[in-house]
Amino acid sequence: MRLPQEFRFPEESRKKRVTGSRIYGFLKCEHSIVLDLLGDPSKKLEPSEGLALLMRRGVEHEERIVAELGYETVEEEDFEAAAARTLALMREGAPGISQGVLRRGPFLGIPDLLRREEGESVFGDYHYIVGDIKSSHRPRSDQALQVSFYSMMLAELQGRDPEKGYLVLREGNEEEVPVRLLQPVVLEVLEEMEALLAKGVSGSSPHRSFACLDCGWRAVCAERGGVSWIPGLSRTGRELLREGGFGELGELEALAPEVLVERVGLGWGQALRAVAGARVARMGVPLRLRRPRLAELRRPYAGMVALQDGFDRRFPVFGSRREEGEPRFFVARTPEEERGAFEEFLGSLRGASGLVHDGAFRHLFFAFATRWPDLADRLMQLEARSLDVLGVARGAYQFPGPVRRAYEAERMFRGEVGEAEPAPEVAALLAAGDFEGMKGLAGKELEGCMAVLRRMMEEGP
């Protein structure tokens, strides 16, 4: 399969190139690509401090891997000169190339790595395959698609379709990508992108999700409002509502959910969320949709929190608190101290039959059971006693916005829906060695978990 000969950009498009990151971004949020190319750039917000830090760490991770490989790096800044240099290196048979530039018409690819492999191509008895360096611990489909897109460009250059590509992940491990299998998906994404751009900004709609919390276009999308901005609705649900003429919140909130099930074909859960979401947008406080599932919670219970720096899979602070007690914190200043701090934390939970948390423990159960198999039994017992109180609240209530932390949920219950002061990121606090700041954050989240639980219990059946 080949990339199309052309890609039609609207006249007003600020850039007229399809890059790997556009493909990647399109899969995350189609509307963000429309805004990137056709929106007003002065309205785009700067990345938060936490996000900027994560991006910097991603670049450092990439530089470390490239330095270890010792590949030739293409440094020319001008794309044409860089593409010519990449081609020259491939003709010379360089064992590996980093930051090579691949160009074909409107398509531009800058894969992190090109690696020489055996097997004929126009260059001789060898060819190249594409590798990309990522900071995630596990491979994702959007990353694989980016590698497949680069591989399609490479195929035309070397006269051979590479059989595979690869991702280098956070721990330096390599994951193979079946690039040929993904080619139809790349073509489909390009087709959809072209069609959506042709409709302009007004023809594309936001889709509110957790991704919006860190997106520079969130103010622009919030201004647009309507069904696009009701949290918890699926893409299809929003489309069905718009097509059925229920795109405005005023009309939607007056409806009975049954009407949406019958007239628009929404499932019952989505219909309930659509109507409640429209009401919540006006009222500004969460609305209960169904009885929270708290039956599994055993008493006496305790709250527990584990702060995680997802980049390095580190858990620097654990916290626990009994129903009527004071919070206790267990700090691991280095990765080596993590096991000791965790065991002390486990000790602090003795006597509590039920445990409530904000969902972060799901990552911990998996990470620690893999790291310390001898703890697997105790982790399973912990999991069996625990309840994700934030997950229960998300299922039982319609919130005015996406909720990542329990104290954010509690804030919304109190009717504070304006822009919250951004919470300091664990990664940023850890980089600064600010363990007091982390204890403060853990304490706030513990209080949030307990408060959300109390609220759900008090509201009764």
Ligand code: SF4
């Ligand atoms: S704010 Fe959300 S919907 Fe809007 S562009 Fe960003 S990710 Fe997409």
